Amino acid sequence: MDLSLSADDLAFRAQVRELIVETFPDGEAYEGTSQHEARWHAAMLARGWAANKWPVEFGGPGWTATQHFIWERETTAAGLPSQVGGMGMGMLAPILFAYGSPEQQARFLPDILHNRVRWCQGYSEPGAGSDLASLRTRAVLQGDRYLVTGEKIWTSNAHQADWMFCLTRTSDEPKKQAGITFLLLDMHSPGVEVHPIVSIDGRHMFNRVTFDDVAVPLENRVGREGEGWTVAKGLLTHERTGQAFVSLSLDLVRRIREAAAGLPGSRGEGSLLHDPGFAARLAWAEIELEALAMTELRTLSEVEAGAAPGAQSSLLKLKGTDIVQRMTEFFVECAGPYAAPWFPEITGRPETVGPDWAQPETVRYLEGRAASIAGGSDEIQRNIIAKHVLRL
Template identity: 55%
Template sequence: MEYRFTKAEEDFRKEVRSLVAGHFPPSRPYNDSPAHRQEWVNSLLARGWAAYKWSTEFGGPGWSATQRYIWERETASNGVPAQLGGMGMMMLSPILQGYGSPEQCARHLPGILGNEVEWCQGYSEPGAGSDLAALRTRADRDGNDYVVNGEKIWTSWAHIAHWMFCLVRTQETERRQEGISFLLIDLSTPGITIRPIPTIDGMHHLNQVIFENVRVPIENRIGEEGLGWTYAKGLLTHERTGLANISLSIFLTRRLRTELAKQDTAGEEAGSEESILSRLSELETELSALEATELRALSELEAGEVPGPYTSILKLKGSQLVQRATTLFLDAAGFWTMPFTREAQAWNALSMPGPEWAAREVSRYFSGRAASIAGGTDEIQREIITKHVLRLK
């Protein structure tokens, strides 16, 4: 396969590169200050680039898949997130735009675009993760409301979110996928309890969310009752593409190469530089191969096809490469990772012994372990690849 960018695409790449480099020169990187980041957000909003995947109909730039790809790579190589707006932007907005009513779009999209309303994803439950159709949180009709009872788990960012997009069971059906509906739930509604689940990376991002007789207006249902599974499946494809994390791996490998080139790297001090460098080269090669797979999916998208199971290959291999990149950072830092503390994770941590990044990378290493679980485990991705790509039974 050969994939060449057109002249217009090359020009677009130059435009993006100079915009990103102009705002984030080496002396003022992304983590420089919140005010500097806010200026970036404002400038993207002013250009109509804040929601880079949205069509012009919804206030986005209407970019092609290739332009989106270029945007993602150019931002990532400067350590700048491609997307603003969290889960609402990444996961809910395509569903709202595809299946929501005009009223629902008008009510929720502006808050997502302006980064003013935080959303979380309420899918997983105890006993319903990989086998999501086993979910038991019920929503029973009562007048103009659903009454929701049940429990969600592993809900990222529920403690800071204003709203949850959620899968609930509205009917007991023989085919379990058929009785599921897609609800938008205001988390300030009485009857909702949110409990933290601390994680090994020292952070609080996961939660348990309990619903006890929570009244949700029927108008908060997306699309038709009982079709939530169909809408959610589309959403998971979006999630899996994002979870390939190729941009993050590129950023990490480039940064590690820069750090290793410096005199005072821990890799050198730990006496393991040679093996670190050869592992880094292997990783970079595999990353290029995965990029080629992404480009293949991209050319299918541009041709109007749905990449489908490719996203599982990207997710599976992408998670493995992120984990290898974070492990390599840790090995390069050697014993300097020992003073891993909550404080050391702060981007402006001072007075840490060893390279300034060493202790901080421990947290990234630990959170990287979740890459092979969140959004569908490695085993489930392998099953999808076996059935749909290799057509094995």
């Protein structure tokens, strides 16, 4: 198999590198601040690359699978997000392409493209996570609007969101899936309350969101009443394809190597990088990562040829999560005692000890534990693979 890049792909890679250097000249690092994000987003918009996964008819650049692959690799290596616009850009937009009315597309897509509004995902509820179809948040149609009452949990970034795409119960069919409806809910509506949940990495990302007779106009329903499950399932496969974390893991390997090369080996000689136990485990993780990268490429080319990501995305998510978590463990091993959790907002001491990477990588390790739950837990992915890929 010839995996070398064609002349056109090399030229594309050069353009990507040029854009990165033009936007962040003189080796300036991307720090994830809102100013940096806006600068990067503006640069991508100007090139027509902001909505790089969208179909051409909705403003996407029409990249090949290889171009997507190059983009992911180059942006991740530079520490940049491959797209800006969060859940609106990556998760809701594909749903609007498939199920949204022309009016909904015209109303919501431009704001997503220009990152003018933020979206959150209202699926999970207490008692309805893996068993999502058991959700109970009720939407009752009254005239030309639904009144929504109930509760969502683990809603990432709800405290910053303007809108929520959510699943609601509109009828009590014997088959639970048949009574679910997909709504777009304005988070600034009366009756919405956001309650913060602080996670183990010390950050506030999760929330519990409650609704008390929140009015949602009928025009904000995506698909027909009772069709929400079909809409939601399409969205989840897109969510999971985006969770293979290949570029991130590749970048972590490079940095683990750098960090371990500067640390003593366990037998007091050589560096940790050449310590046989450490080197063998890292090599094994890298081999699995290469195999995952190939599977991801295969999925991308199938998607490019018009297929929906399907159950294969569960495989990518399961394996990708496992590998990225192992990578974060290598960093904790490198950090040794400096990996002890350190949160300035708790200790009140802003100074850090140990190498520069020890604290952020420890936070990444803690945060990374959640990856095998978010977007459907490992066990649920295995069930899907058993049923739909292996046909057991």
